[in-house]
Amino acid sequence: VSFMDAGANTYLIRPNYKDKFKAGAAKECIREILREQLYGVQYDPEEVPTLSRALADSIKHKLRDVGFDRYKLIVQVVVGEQRGEGVKMAARCFWDADTDSYAQDIFMNDSLFCVAAAFGVYYY
Amino acid sequence: DLNYFHSQTTFVVDEITTVIKEAVESTIGNSSYQHSKINQWMSGIVESSLSQLTKLGKPFKYIVTCIILQKNGAGLHTASSCFWDNSTDGSCTVRWENKTIYCIVSVFGLAI
Numbered sequence: 001v002s003f004m005d006a007g008a009n010t011y012l013i014r015p016n017y018k019d020k021f022k023a024g025a026a027k028e029c030i031r032e033i034l035r036e037q038l039y040g041v042q043y044d045p046e047e048v049p050t051l052s053r054a055l056a057d058s059i060k061h062k063l064r065d066v067g068f069d070r071y072k073l074i075v076q077v078v079v080g081e082q083r084g085e086g087v088k089m090a091a092r093c094f095w096d097a098d099t100d101s102y103a104q105d106i107f108m109n110d111s112l113f114c115v116a117a118a119f120g121v122y123y124y
Numbered sequence: 125d126l127n128y129f130h131s132q133t134t135f136v137v138d139e140i141t142t143v144i145k146e147a148v149e150s151t152i153g154n155s156s157y158q159h160s161k162i163n164q165w166m167s168g169i170v171e172s173s174l175s176q177l178t179k180l181g182k183p184f185k186y187i188v189t190c191i192i193l194q195k196n197g198a199g200l201h202t203a204s205s206c207f208w209d210n211s212t213d214g215s216c217t218v219r220w221e222n223k224t225i226y227c228i229v230s231v232f233g234l235a236i
Contacts, residue, residue: 056204
């Protein structure tokens with residue numbers, strides 16, 4: 001006869017399907033924040049450092065509110081001046097493709113552009 | 125010993141910075157900005173950084189992002205906000221430039 005608690009074998013080392021990092025939902029969060037906070041904003045070299053940090057923090061808070069338990073979050077925001085020059089941004093990750101994912105969005109107006117990427121990494 | 129244990133399970137900024145600097149130097153060291161080569165350079169930098177990082181053999185997941193910018197007088201700013209375990213996870217950003225190119229590489233390391 002073996003004695004097992006009701007709580008045995010309940011620690012998940014993989015997320016359930018409904019708890020996975022949903023790229024679509026994350027992209028929506030990012031899009032809303034960028035639209036709200038950057039609408040009509042001009043590129044100002046004094047303000048931009050504070051602005052980009054504030055954007056990264058708001059996006060992170062919003063993602064935490066949405067849920068994604070057991071996920072570590074990384075949000076990177078790049079804000080640049082629109083001068084018609086070439087910019088390219090790339091990312092590559094070494095992670096567990098089953099559980100981890102990312103979402104990104106871009107916002108542009110006449111004076112600035114902004115790229116925001118959010119990465120969700122499962123914590124085993 | 126405890127120092128060795130610490131260095132194997134936490135994000136060591138200096139080590140990672142060296143790895144990234146080498147990766148950038150070896151890919152775009154003396155080049156001038158050329159629009160047609162950007163894709164190749166980006167893949168080169170990011171891939172060689174990631175493979176060097178994984179060779180360190182530590183129990184970490186890595187995210188490497190790279191921005192390449194033509195020197196044109198325009199301003200650029202990057203910021204990041206992270207929700208992680210402060211005692212083991214970390215990030216580092218390497219800014220590299222030559223006469224015509226700016227290159228910014230960020231590495232985020234998350235302990236398993």
